[in-house]
Amino acid sequence: MNVPETWPEELPVTQLRIARPTDKLEEVVRFYVEGVGLKHLGGFESHAGYDGVFIGLPGYGVHLEFTRHEAGSPCPAPTRDNLLVLYVPDVAARDAIVARLSVLGYPPVAPENPYWAGAGVTVEDPDGWRVVFQNTRGIGP
Secondary structure, eight states: OOOOSSOOTTOOOOOEEEEEEOSOHHHHHIIIIIIIOOEEEEEEEEETTEEEEEEEOTTSSEEEEEEEETTOOOOOOOOTTOEEEEEOOOHHHHHHHHHHHHHTTOOEEOOSSTHHHHHEEEEEOTTSOEEEEESSOOSOO
């Protein structure tokens, strides 16, 4: 697969947000900020009945949004093979993240796909969504 060096003009995207609801907003924020180490980038309260938080890597056009609605925001996790994969090239840094999450009550779980067990550690967030901490550089240059 050839990956273009520049972004195609026909797709002038400047950011990517992955958004999902939760009934456990505080726990999810603690998991991703205190446990994983991502940054709290902003958020909002009482917007049409929603509270929300943006979490991600500062300076990057990719972030997560978690929202809670005043009437409830149940968020059953999808299959065990729906994953958020974070590439952590330094194995000691990866293991430190996994240790922090374990202390917070989120120990590693066996991945559904055995590929992720080779260089990764899988952990379920408070809603049961799976995050893989993969000890590689990821794709690209």
